[in-house]
Structure formats: C-alpha cells, structure tokens
Amino acid sequence: MNLEKAVGFIRRFQLLAAGFILLIIGFILSPSPSNAENHAVYVIPVHNEVEKGLHAFLKRGFEEAEANGAQLIVLDIHTPGGQVNAAGEIGKLLDETKIRTVAFINDRALSAGAFISLHADAIYMVPNAQIGAAAIIDQQGNAADKKAQSYWRSAMKSAAENNGLDPLYAMAMADPAIHLPQYHAPKGELLTFSSKEALETGYSKATVRHLDDVLKAEQAAQAPLKKVEESWADKVARFVTSPVVVPILLSLASLGLILELYSPGFGLPGSIGLSSLLLFFYGHLVAGLAGYESIVLFAIGVLLVLAELFLPGGIAGFLGISAVAGSIILAGEDVKWMGMSILIAVAVALLGMILMVKVLGKKMKFFKRMILSDSTNTESGYVSNISRLELIGKTGLAKTPFRPAGTVIVDGERIDAVTEGGFIEAQKKVIIVKVEGSRIVVREIEE
Incomplete structure (x- = not known):
C-alpha cells in the first residue's frame, strides 16, 4: 500500500509541478508591452x-x-x-x-x-x-x-x-x-x-x-x-501574499497533506494541499519575495518526504519536513510572521483532524475509511484462541520429554503441553489436569 500511495503521490505531484513550471515560464517569457509611444x-x-x-x-x-x-x-x-x-x-x-x-x-x-x-x-x-x-x-x-x-x-x-x-x-x-x-x-x-x-x-x-x-x-x-x-499574475500575487491569506493557504496545505497520509491512494485532500503550497510559492515568486533557492529547497523537502515511504528510521521524513518549513520561511519577507503562520497552520491542521475524526468520522464515508471502527470481540464471534476444556481428565502418552514443555498424544492427537514444574520422561503416561486458554497442564500417572 505504501508503494502504491507513493507512486500516486509522485504522479500527481509531477502534474502539479509541471503546471507550476509552465506558469513560471509563461510569466518570465511573457513580452512586456513595447508599443507605447515616446x-x-x-x-x-x-x-x-x-x-x-x-x-x-x-x-x-x-x-x-x-x-x-x-x-x-x-x-x-x-x-x-x-x-x-x-x-x-x-x-x-x-x-x-x-x-x-x-x-x-x-x-x-x-x-x-x-x-x-x-x-x-x-x-x-x-x-x-x-x-x-x-x-x-x-x-x-x-x-x-x-x-x-x-x-x-x-x-x-x-x-x-x-x-x-x-x-x-x-x-x-x-x-x-x-x-x-x-x-x-x-x-x-x-x-x-x-x-x-x-x-x-x-x-x-x-x-x-x-x-x-x-x-x-x-x-x-x-x-x-x-x-x-x-495582470492575472499580479492579482494572484497580491492576493496570496496578503498577511491574512498566507496562514489560510498554509493551513489548507498542512490539513490536506495530513488527511492524504491517512487515506488510500492519492485524491482530493492531497491535491488541495499541494495546490495550496504551489499557489503560495507562485504568488511569492511573482511578488519578488521568494527566490528560486526557496523553490529548490521545497523540492528537496518533498523528495525527502517521499523517500521516507521507503527508508526506515524517520530521519528522511524529519529532514524533509524541516526543508519544506525552511523554504516557506525563506519565501516570506518577515521571518517572525512566517514562523507564526506555520505554527497557525499546524494548529489548524491538528484541530481540523480532531474535529473530522471525532465529529464527522461517524457521519461521512470518507472519514470512516480513515478510522478503524471494527472490533473483534467475543459477542461478534471472535476469540483469541480455543479453550480445550474437554481435554481435562483425559490421559495420553508423552511423545517427547517434558522440561517442562513437551508434546503429548491424546486420542491420536498431538498436543503441546507443560508440566506442573517437574520433569517427565518420554513414553510415560500422563493425565491432563488443567486447561487455561492455550495453556494445557499435564501430570505423570504413577504406575
């Protein structure tokens, strides 16, 4: 499942990144009006x-x-x-x-x-x-x-x-x-x-x-x-660089990506999260706040997060998240305000997850898939093991020595058992004196 999720994530990220790159190229290469008269x-x-x-x-x-x-x-x-x-x-x-x-x-x-x-x-x-x-x-x-x-x-x-x-x-x-x-x-x-x-x-x-x-x-x-x-690029840049909009974009990004981690495949939450991040960087790039170094750092962070799906230890994921947060701070004008925006986004994402799981999880099918609601209990017919109480009082032959565990043959059935603490040689007659779940206790029959 991790491999399928990673492949879906990579494909969707490639599409969004390609669109983002095309927007940047169009902005850079768009000719400035040059027909104005002197x-x-x-x-x-x-x-x-x-x-x-x-x-x-x-x-x-x-x-x-x-x-x-x-x-x-x-x-x-x-x-x-x-x-x-x-x-x-x-x-x-x-x-x-x-x-x-x-x-x-x-x-x-x-x-x-x-x-x-x-x-x-x-x-x-x-x-x-x-x-x-x-x-x-x-x-x-x-x-x-x-x-x-x-x-x-x-x-x-x-x-x-x-x-x-x-x-x-x-x-x-x-x-x-x-x-x-x-x-x-x-x-x-x-x-x-x-x-x-x-x-x-x-x-x-x-x-x-x-x-x-x-x-x-x-x-x-x-x-x-x-x-x-x-232009539309100027309007987008002015909108997404607003001090009010920045925390909203980052909150949507963090909430969407967190939801995506707990949902199968790659769907709407992940698309919203990545789109919000790309919109954030595009607006700050057009406004002259972000440089290409912040874009590169963001891309490195995403790659490290993807690598965490295949590498154990959590180091790649930690470095990736740190790189993404660093790229966001680097893209902003005020380090203090961008840091506060990131904290606001994380808080909103955590509160949003709690609200969705606790309140909406019982009512919406999408959130039901994220929550393990099934339980394996005795009333539903689930048991952890079979208690062989019918074996109490039956006699058998020790197939192996008991030190104190061994194997006994009862009515032609091989059964794993233990003694009350003593040693029993092979081929000795034994009687089953206690059954506690999967634990079967035997005692040697004195001839």
Whole structure:
C-alpha cells in the first residue's frame, strides 16, 4: 500500500509541478508591452491594500515607462494603507525614477498611501479626497512599539521635507501627540487632511475632478495615455501574499497533506494541499519575495518526504519536513510572521483532524475509511484462541520429554503441553489436569 500511495503521490505531484513550471515560464517569457509611444503618460493604479505584490506590480510599470521614454507617471491612489516595508520600497521606487511622478488621490490615501503620495513630485486630490491617518500598527492590528513609531515618524518627515512641504503636518499624520486643533486634529488623534486643507497647506497642488484635469495641470493633455492594468499574475500575487491569506493557504496545505497520509491512494485532500503550497510559492515568486533557492529547497523537502515511504528510521521524513518549513520561511519577507503562520497552520491542521475524526468520522464515508471502527470481540464471534476444556481428565502418552514443555498424544492427537514444574520422561503416561486458554497442564500417572 505504501508503494502504491507513493507512486500516486509522485504522479500527481509531477502534474502539479509541471503546471507550476509552465506558469513560471509563461510569466518570465511573457513580452512586456513595447508599443507605447515616446513621451506618453503612464497611469498606474494604487488600489486596495499596500503590500509586496503591489510593489512588484509598480516596479514593472515603472520599468516599462522608463523603457518607453514616458514623460509622466500618474499614480491613481485609492488605498486604506498597508504594510510599512512595502510602502518604504514603493517610496524608494518613486525617489529613484527619473520620470516626473504625480499622486492623483482619487478617493483616499491613508497610512501607507499617504506615505507613498508624499514621495511623488506633486499631489492632486478630488474634492472629497483625504490624506493622512498614517499610524503604524503590527501584524495583529495593535500599535507598534516606540522604536517602529519613531522610524515611521522620521520617514514621514523626510518625505515631506524632500518635496519642500512643512514636515509638521506629515509628522502629525503619524504621531497623535502633535496638537493641531485648527485642522480638526486634537491631541490624541492623527491628522487627516481634506482636499481643501491639503491645498491650503501646500500638500496638494490643486483640487481636480478628473484625470484630464491632472494632465492639463501637468501640461500633458495632448500626450498619449497608457493605463497599466494588473495582470492575472499580479492579482494572484497580491492576493496570496496578503498577511491574512498566507496562514489560510498554509493551513489548507498542512490539513490536506495530513488527511492524504491517512487515506488510500492519492485524491482530493492531497491535491488541495499541494495546490495550496504551489499557489503560495507562485504568488511569492511573482511578488519578488521568494527566490528560486526557496523553490529548490521545497523540492528537496518533498523528495525527502517521499523517500521516507521507503527508508526506515524517520530521519528522511524529519529532514524533509524541516526543508519544506525552511523554504516557506525563506519565501516570506518577515521571518517572525512566517514562523507564526506555520505554527497557525499546524494548529489548524491538528484541530481540523480532531474535529473530522471525532465529529464527522461517524457521519461521512470518507472519514470512516480513515478510522478503524471494527472490533473483534467475543459477542461478534471472535476469540483469541480455543479453550480445550474437554481435554481435562483425559490421559495420553508423552511423545517427547517434558522440561517442562513437551508434546503429548491424546486420542491420536498431538498436543503441546507443560508440566506442573517437574520433569517427565518420554513414553510415560500422563493425565491432563488443567486447561487455561492455550495453556494445557499435564501430570505423570504413577504406575
């Protein structure tokens, strides 16, 4: 059964791995758009949460704009914020490009979105837009420690100063201790500018209603317009690299693979488990978080786990699981968070197994196959051995010497027996005095 399971596992893994490799090759070899005209305006959306997948998408958009000699990059911003590290890399991307950049706040630019906007060469806002509320929080949604807050406050200040803006307002967006009542930011609350307030303080260059107004203000109304859209690969990468989705994927992977170990053949649980792992690595690879070394380490881990089916000792399995866990940690950006995600996945898998076995195991045929529910009891007609009570009192002839075990012939039947402790020579007459299960006790008959 182990051999059949291993063969099925290998075949299904080969199919999934082949599909995964084709996706990677398609992503690498897909030609970048090259038909954009020179001096075009590139419009790149900055929507939803700011994370590493967004940075990878913006980086490719900036590279395309630079390769085609674009004169202006407009970031269409509508975001509630996101990861600090991703925002920092996007800010660096804006600082390093030679193309003029504009932040078009089409609704709101909060937290990390405000930080990104401050790194643009100019900010334009629609009438009801907002910018600010740039508090830094950890993965659990709590306020970050003082060290992280100090860094973030300094980063906001530097972003404002580099664009000739009053840094006090940027710091007030990140520090609730700064008191600015004239802008509805009393002590203890973060500063958030409306479009009117941003215009008054110089944070916004103009209040506009449409993108066309931004292009007119930038004297690029006649320039060709190139809107960069997220590909399906970008959308997948942004989705699977989300801090919320990562533990879910790893939980599905661990639960599916554990279920597969206890089910015959290779079926749905194993497919879900491997697909979740491949999706995890694909998204992190596209987002620029995972390198090919993590993929290689993952493949080595899988091979070692497969080798455990044929090798005794458990060493190969332990090394394989360690390699898979190491590849997952290596693929992530934050080692601490990835380690926590793995622990969450293991806990979910164990709880899921207990729930499925205890609750669903009695109701669903799939889980019944995983549980040994049959019992061999006397009521069902099963006995461990036959108790030969009818032999008590019968006499026979010792076929072999008893030291104290031997063989006796009773009514032509050879029976294994023992003495009460003494020695009996062969060919002596004996009588069976006790039967205890399979233990038959004989005694020599004195002539």
